[in-house]
Amino acid sequence: MPVDSPPAPQPPLVLETLVAQGLPSDECPRRARIQLDLLLLAIEALDLVGSEAMLTAARDLALDGLVKSRVHLWLLRGTNPMRRYSQRRPLHTEEAKALVMIICTLSRRLTVLVRQLLVGYQQLRDRELSPEHHFRLADYLSRFRSHFRARMNPRRAGVIAYSSDEKLNQLAIELLQQLLLCSGVLGPQRLWSSLFDGEVS
Amino acid sequence: MTVQRRYTLPHCNLVLEGLSDNADDPLSPLTVLMNAECYLPGATDATLTGGREFLDSLVAAVSRYGQRLLSGVPYPTATGSVPPMVDVKPGEGPYHHLIVQQQPLGEPVSDVNAQPPLDVKLSTVQFYDLMEAVDQLLADSQTLPDLTAQFQAVSRRLVQPTEPITQRAAPAALGAAVLAAAGLALFFVPLPEFEPTQPETESVAPAESSTAPTDAPAADGDVGGEAASEPSSGENDLALADNAPAITDGATVVLLQGDVARRLQTAWADAPRPVSDLVYRIAVSEDGDILGYRYENDLALAEVDNTPLPELTFVPVDGAGRVQERVAQFVATFTPDGEVVLEPTENPETTAAAEALPELTSKVGDGDRIRALNSELYDRILDQLEPLSASEALRFRVRLTEDGEIVGYEPTNAAAGLLVAETPLPSLVTATDSTADQVDFQVVFTEGGVLEVSPWDGWPQ
Numbered sequence: 001m002p003v004d005s006p007p008a009p010q011p012p013l014v015l016e017t018l019v020a021q022g023l024p025s026d027e028c029p030r031r032a033r034i035q036l037d038l039l040l041l042a043i044e045a046l047d048l049v050g051s052e053a054m055l056t057a058a059r060d061l062a063l064d065g066l067v068k069s070r071v072h073l074w075l076l077r078g079t080n081p082m083r084r085y086s087q088r089r090p091l092h093t094e095e096a097k098a099l100v101m102i103i104c105t106l107s108r109r110l111t112v113l114v115r116q117l118l119v120g121y122q123q124l125r126d127r128e129l130s131p132e133h134h135f136r137l138a139d140y141l142s143r144f145r146s147h148f149r150a151r152m153n154p155r156r157a158g159v160i161a162y163s164s165d166e167k168l169n170q171l172a173i174e175l176l177q178q179l180l181l182c183s184g185v186l187g188p189q190r191l192w193s194s195l196f197d198g199e200v201s
Numbered sequence: 202m203t204v205q206r207r208y209t210l211p212h213c214n215l216v217l218e219g220l221s222d223n224a225d226d227p228l229s230p231l232t233v234l235m236n237a238e239c240y241l242p243g244a245t246d247a248t249l250t251g252g253r254e255f256l257d258s259l260v261a262a263v264s265r266y267g268q269r270l271l272s273g274v275p276y277p278t279a280t281g282s283v284p285p286m287v288d289v290k291p292g293e294g295p296y297h298h299l300i301v302q303q304q305p306l307g308e309p310v311s312d313v314n315a316q317p318p319l320d321v322k323l324s325t326v327q328f329y330d331l332m333e334a335v336d337q338l339l340a341d342s343q344t345l346p347d348l349t350a351q352f353q354a355v356s357r358r359l360v361q362p363t364e365p366i367t368q369r370a371a372p373a374a375l376g377a378a379v380l381a382a383a384g385l386a387l388f389f390v391p392l393p394e395f396e397p398t399q400p401e402t403e404s405v406a407p408a409e410s411s412t413a414p415t416d417a418p419a420a421d422g423d424v425g426g427e428a429a430s431e432p433s434s435g436e437n438d439l440a441l442a443d444n445a446p447a448i449t450d451g452a453t454v455v456l457l458q459g460d461v462a463r464r465l466q467t468a469w470a471d472a473p474r475p476v477s478d479l480v481y482r483i484a485v486s487e488d489g490d491i492l493g494y495r496y497e498n499d500l501a502l503a504e505v506d507n508t509p510l511p512e513l514t515f516v517p518v519d520g521a522g523r524v525q526e527r528v529a530q531f532v533a534t535f536t537p538d539g540e541v542v543l544e545p546t547e548n549p550e551t552t553a554a555a556e557a558l559p560e561l562t563s564k565v566g567d568g569d570r571i572r573a574l575n576s577e578l579y580d581r582i583l584d585q586l587e588p589l590s591a592s593e594a595l596r597f598r599v600r601l602t603e604d605g606e607i608v609g610y611e612p613t614n615a616a617a618g619l620l621v622a623e624t625p626l627p628s629l630v631t632a633t634d635s636t637a638d639q640v641d642f643q644v645v646f647t648e649g650g651v652l653e654v655s656p657w658d659g660w661p662q
Contacts, residue, residue: 019352035272115326122295122324173295177325178271184329186336189352190264194271196354 014061015097018192022200027090030081032195034158036091036099037080039182041151042175043106045144046113050106057105058098066098084153100192107183114180121173131169144172204231206344208337212330214240217256217344231344241299241331245321249301251286258286260335260348265289266297267332268355277359284318289328297323299331448487448529451620452592454545457529460489462543465533468509469541475504479535482546483510484528490515492528501535508535545615558600558611558641565603565640568661577605578642579654585625586652591616595646597626598657600639606632608639 023029028036044050051070058067067073076095078087107114113136120134132138145168152159162168182191202224208215216238223229237256239249249255265276266289288300299321323331339350448454461483480497494510496502505511510533534542565571578601589595595617600608610626612618621627624646641657 022354031272118295118326119324122326125294177295180325180329181267181271181332184333184336185340186350189350190267190336191271193352193354194268194274197268197272197274198355198357198360200354200356201358 012062012065012098014063014101015094018097018100018188023093023196024201026092028079028093028096029196029199031199032096033079033091034082035195036096036103037077037083038171038175039103039107039179040077040099041147042144042172042179043103043110045140045147045172046110046179047106053106053109054102057102061098061101061105063098063101066095067102082152082156082158084151086153096195097192100188100195103179104182104187104191107179107187110179111183114176114183117176118173118180121176140176141169141172144168144175203235206231206338206341208334208341210330210334212241212243212327213334214238214242215334215338216240217338219345228343230342230346232346234345239331239334241321241323241327244299244323244327245319247319247321249319255286257348260339261285262287262289263328263332263335264350264352266328268352272355274355274360276355289323292322295325297325297328299323299328446527448527449619449622450590451616452590453487454529454619455592457485457487457489458531458543458545461485461491461531462533462541464489464513465509465535465541465543468513469535469539472507472509474537474539475500475507475535477537479504479508481508481510481533481535482530483533484530486515486526486528492526494533497532504535545619558598558609561600561639561641563638564658565638570603571640571656571661574601574603574605574640575642575654575656578607578644579652581629582625582644582654583652585628586646587623587625588650589620589623589646591620591623591646591648593648595620595624597621597624597644599626599642599644601642602632602635602637602639604637606635606637608632608635610644613643 040050040054043054047053051073054073055067055070058064058073067076075087075089076091076099077083078085079089079091080086117134117137117140120137121131124131124134124137131141145165148162148168148171152162154160154163162171178191181187184190202221204219204221206217206219217231217234218236218238219231220233220235221229222232234253234256237251237253237259239259241249249259251259262285269276284300284302286302290298290300292298301319301321303316303319336350338344339348448457477500478498479501481494481501482497483494484492486492491510491513492515494514496505530546531543532546534544536542565574578599593616594614596613597610597617598613599610602608607626607629609630610621612621626644643653643655643657645653647653
């Protein structure tokens, strides 16, 4: 049968596991946009080629249609209002789902490292030592701090709260814990529903 | 047939024992749970065991807490009911507390044999392993298919605000309290009494009167809008201006003349041209404000609305006393060619003092006497001469008797007429009605301050 229009694009199958929550609109709330970008930032701090791995993961998961290119990924992450070059475009739920899948895929690959860092952090804390005593952990923290300061707008109220090294370290450790929780078998669903805590009716 | 399922992770072993649906089929799922055991090596030596109720509570608590760790939004706990069998709470630093209500095996729950809840301190990695074991169980379709994951974001209504209500209400309460205190304090402050400004104080500082809003257009020399007055009010002002002291400073008058002429010309630029001259007499204050005007011919009355005068006229604020300002009077002529000609009127005071001298009847003929009178007049004027403010030479015709008495004088140019009061001449007149032989002299006060006196008819031969 001849058709006069191309078939409507189907959403990627991998996203079907993420059910739409009772959101008022198709656009992601502010906290979700911040959270997704910060998790990607933590992945970049863990993995030197993290930004390249994100694009590769998007291709592997057949999410090219939603995360088209490096610039497009940058635009999606720029929806984080804390960014220096914050974009005024909204982040649609389908795009957010794609970012969730990318985060969870990458965090699963980094599970071993994340576990090592968290165990190391805990041991340091038990002995009341600073994170500088753990080489990998200190490396991760310093890289996260420099990424954060290079990309976030220091005049934003949300960024001013992280003005000191200690606070940024705390944020980096929290993100590390969250990455660990994302890496499980139901990580994507857990991360997805956590994005809308307190936002749904 | 008894089936055992085991989910093993580094820090957590979850073992389920139950009955499969179909005893003959080894692949049939485990549907009936008999016992669930949870080992947490490294965290506690105790084994957490229980039936389906324990497992359901464990799944719910771990899911809730995992979501809380991810979002940072605390899940509201049901109040008033008994504490759940399993609960996870945040601990200090990177630790978490798994709290399990224990019950003795095989005995009914009662107050008698109740044991204190078991509190297991978990690190983040240990909690993750527990959560992952639960997740694997949830994802496993071969075990308890009716137990599936329920992911639901916390509703907006259930989220507790991060700040307690007392803390959020504090700024508003503080503001209300300060307002009340300020109101109370100001209640005792007496109302300021309004006293109308006296005219005397205004004449001391005439600039104040121009600060009133309605004055602003006229004071600035702009074309005013609503401040424009009726023609009649402007004419009334002129009547008052007639009684006002005149500006005698010649330089000021010349300055005002140029300034007012320019403003009138600018404001009149677009108006229709009259068929013949419109002549007005206007009074101008020292500031350059047009205080009033009066038509001098009938056409001027008819065409007054086509001239800028009503708009440029300074309207004093009602109620305030009339300021006695010094004024200069001009004759403004609006010509059909579109030009505004402004000429100073003869100052009434000046003309009265220096009236035109009558024709000489009997002249002094003695040349020596004329020379003597000339030098005598020169000395007398010079004795009382003060520095003048004139910007051009003041020329007078001064008449003397043969004895040297000054009979009168007459200005021979406009500046001299205006500035006669500054010269010593008025005070030197002694014999206005003398009938003796007389002689005229020309007296010139140059702008450089030099006094020149010479016989009117030239030096005698």
